[in-house]
Amino acid sequence: MAKPKVAFFDFSCCEGCQLCAIDLTPEQLLDLIAVIDIVEFREAISEKSDAYDIAIIEGSITRDSDIPRLKKIRETAKLVITLGACSTIGGINALKNFQSKYAYQSDVYPTDPEKYETTTARAVHEIVKVDAFIPGCPIDTGEFVRVVKNLVLGRDPAIPTYPVCVECKKNENICVYEKGIQCLGPIIRAGCGARCPSNGGYCFGCRGVIPEPNLNSQQDIMQQHNLTFEQMKDKLKLFLQRNKEVFSDGE
Amino acid sequence: MANNTNVQIDVHHITRVEGHGNIKVDIKNGEIKECKLEVVEAPRFFEAMLRNRHYDEAALITSRICGICSVGHQLASLRATEDAFGITQSRQEKLLRRLLNCGEYFESHVLHVYFLAVPDFVGVKSVLPLVSTHKDVVIQALKLKKLGHYVGDVIGGRLVHSMASNVKAMTKVPTKAQLEEIILKLKDAKVELQKAIGTLKSLKLPHFERETEYISLYQEGEYALLEGDIYSSDTGLSSYKNYRQLTNEYLVDHSTAKRAKHNRQSFMVGALARFNNSHQWLSDSAKQAAEDLGLKAPCYNTYLNTVAQFVELFHIADDSIAAAEELLNMTLAVEDRTIVPKAATGVGVVEVPRGILYHEYAYDDKGYMQKANCIIPTGQNLNNIEDDFRALLLTIMDKSKEEITLMLEMMVRAYDPCISCSTHILNVEFVE
Numbered sequence: 001m002a003k004p005k006v007a008f009f010d011f012s013c014c015e016g017c018q019l020c021a022i023d024l025t026p027e028q029l030l031d032l033i034a035v036i037d038i039v040e041f042r043e044a045i046s047e048k049s050d051a052y053d054i055a056i057i058e059g060s061i062t063r064d065s066d067i068p069r070l071k072k073i074r075e076t077a078k079l080v081i082t083l084g085a086c087s088t089i090g091g092i093n094a095l096k097n098f099q100s101k102y103a104y105q106s107d108v109y110p111t112d113p114e115k116y117e118t119t120t121a122r123a124v125h126e127i128v129k130v131d132a133f134i135p136g137c138p139i140d141t142g143e144f145v146r147v148v149k150n151l152v153l154g155r156d157p158a159i160p161t162y163p164v165c166v167e168c169k170k171n172e173n174i175c176v177y178e179k180g181i182q183c184l185g186p187i188i189r190a191g192c193g194a195r196c197p198s199n200g201g202y203c204f205g206c207r208g209v210i211p212e213p214n215l216n217s218q219q220d221i222m223q224q225h226n227l228t229f230e231q232m233k234d235k236l237k238l239f240l241q242r243n244k245e246v247f248s249d250g251e
Numbered sequence: 252m253a254n255n256t257n258v259q260i261d262v263h264h265i266t267r268v269e270g271h272g273n274i275k276v277d278i279k280n281g282e283i284k285e286c287k288l289e290v291v292e293a294p295r296f297f298e299a300m301l302r303n304r305h306y307d308e309a310a311l312i313t314s315r316i317c318g319i320c321s322v323g324h325q326l327a328s329l330r331a332t333e334d335a336f337g338i339t340q341s342r343q344e345k346l347l348r349r350l351l352n353c354g355e356y357f358e359s360h361v362l363h364v365y366f367l368a369v370p371d372f373v374g375v376k377s378v379l380p381l382v383s384t385h386k387d388v389v390i391q392a393l394k395l396k397k398l399g400h401y402v403g404d405v406i407g408g409r410l411v412h413s414m415a416s417n418v419k420a421m422t423k424v425p426t427k428a429q430l431e432e433i434i435l436k437l438k439d440a441k442v443e444l445q446k447a448i449g450t451l452k453s454l455k456l457p458h459f460e461r462e463t464e465y466i467s468l469y470q471e472g473e474y475a476l477l478e479g480d481i482y483s484s485d486t487g488l489s490s491y492k493n494y495r496q497l498t499n500e501y502l503v504d505h506s507t508a509k510r511a512k513h514n515r516q517s518f519m520v521g522a523l524a525r526f527n528n529s530h531q532w533l534s535d536s537a538k539q540a541a542e543d544l545g546l547k548a549p550c551y552n553t554y555l556n557t558v559a560q561f562v563e564l565f566h567i568a569d570d571s572i573a574a575a576e577e578l579l580n581m582t583l584a585v586e587d588r589t590i591v592p593k594a595a596t597g598v599g600v601v602e603v604p605r606g607i608l609y610h611e612y613a614y615d616d617k618g619y620m621q622k623a624n625c626i627i628p629t630g631q632n633l634n635n636i637e638d639d640f641r642a643l644l645l646t647i648m649d650k651s652k653e654e655i656t657l658m659l660e661m662m663v664r665a666y667d668p669c670i671s672c673s674t675h676i677l678n679v680e681f682v683e
Contacts (some may be wrong), residue, residue, distance in 0.1 A: 011293070012292075012293040012295055013318075014315050014316060014317045014318040014321070015317075015318045015319065016315075016317070016318020016319070016321060016411040016412060017318065018318070019318050019319055019358070019362075019411055020318075020411055022366075023358075023396065023397070023400050023410075024393065025393065025397065026389075026390045026393045026394070029382075029393060030382075033379070033382070038379065041377075062293045062294075062295065063293050066293065091315075092300065092312065092315045093295055095299070095300040095312075096295075096296045096299035096300055099299050099302070103299070104296045104298070104299030105296075107296070107298045107299055107302065109502075112502075115502075116294045117293075118293070118294055118296065137315065137412060138318065138409075138411045138412055195408060195409065195414065196408070196414040198408075199407075199408030199409075199414050199415050199422060199423050200408075200414075200415055200417070200421075200422025200423045200585065201408065201414035201415065201417070201422055204311065238308070238311075238312070
């Protein structure tokens, strides 16, 4: 069987997920290039190709002029996978969406606000069909390798649907709320190994919400710890502007 | 030179660099009509993201400006907030930041030297063909890159967008066993780097010289990466607070990134600038590596920026071994600094792998961000790249279009540009 041809594409982002995708051990790299053929990866290789089976897309869509390129990728690829928070859920780029376009444009280019094209920052699935998502800001390298391997073998990508709290408990961490700090762990998708709370941080939602998040119960937890719903909403703004369950008034 | 030379070059989306850039050259009758590096990355509007956010989120948000310089953005961000509120760093905090920074330099420099630059010198399109022809070199590179991620994991929780860099102080401390492991791995890395010197020496780097102004962070007595003032090879030392006088940003039509100039039309930042300005304070093994590789200060060959990066890896390994050894002799505990926000402005300056980086924040009395300005190294280098293009084109005009294109692409790559970053400069400025 011919190895599937894989191409990487980036839109508006920091390209950190591509870096994590190539943060491989020699064994992982050899394993991966044994099952796939990387034909385009602008950040790391000079070849460019119009023939590929799997497109891995990083970054949010923040310009209308990027849409034809995205649609062409969708038409060409049999499988479209998003890589990281920006392409999967809109991510940090969508934080600007809370302000009017003119407001943020004139912040940046006071003398000529409309000089550069920009629009509402969106996730890839809002524009074209996506077959699999690799969440996170940044992605987890192990999860990336596992998802790509599973998909090539025709299996389910196996991204958890339970919340970060499950992994956090497994790591035997003291609950972040006990320290008086808010944490989005109860409603955010696991799979990161609860990395932030396990390293002295808190969950700020980079992997997106779980299916049917219980926002009311999250609100109760906040109240029990003398934190307000407004504080939670403000924290959710960092990565989740595009989530309709969280921000129903999103564009 | 034949004055009937006509060359048109249009490279759409240069490969093996971070971010989207195009090269445009038009030569008619031996005269350069056009010669530009276009930055076509989509603007991201980080200023809009930062506005009204709390000071404890500044590092978290600005980290996302760039995946490969995320540690540098965090450290510049923390410095800016500390400067605004008058917070000092403990010895422990300084040493931990040095180690986290070491992780980023290893990841970034190794990626650039081995994966992005070297394929050109070997005549291949990427590191992948080298897996079969130079397997040992590829494995060595992966191991050295992994070392960067290992140090990042231990100190920062992870290297890309570390969650431990916090304005209250690092949220975790390494164990003694982890510090010993870091020292061991860094010593191994030096052995590996030593082995690579022979390979690097055998590569043919293009001859090219153009003297320019070199700007870097500067601290008497040390190879400054995380604190100091600003040094220009033209005008000498300036306070870090005066960074705007060293950058003078302005806009051009063909780029979504701002340009900078100081004493002349262009200046250079990055490893070569640091080497030229601070080489006397490199560690002994780094000095030896420079000598072995024929790198002498002042060096005016831009292509050797890649060699300067390689030399820096020796220094960073030595400096980090010293930092880890000092930490081993201390009793470490997570700190929780008290922060009293006030209406104030602060500046943070650090050297990221590709050059000097500035963050400036203005906060209100509750600690919410009112104004931010970040000036990224690649934006500062853009004019210098174009001036190098012009000087280079005069000497290679009679070559084939393919050769000229490759030489120009290699020139861009030598700067290790972070175009995705540079466009954010523009995006992070807000003027009231």
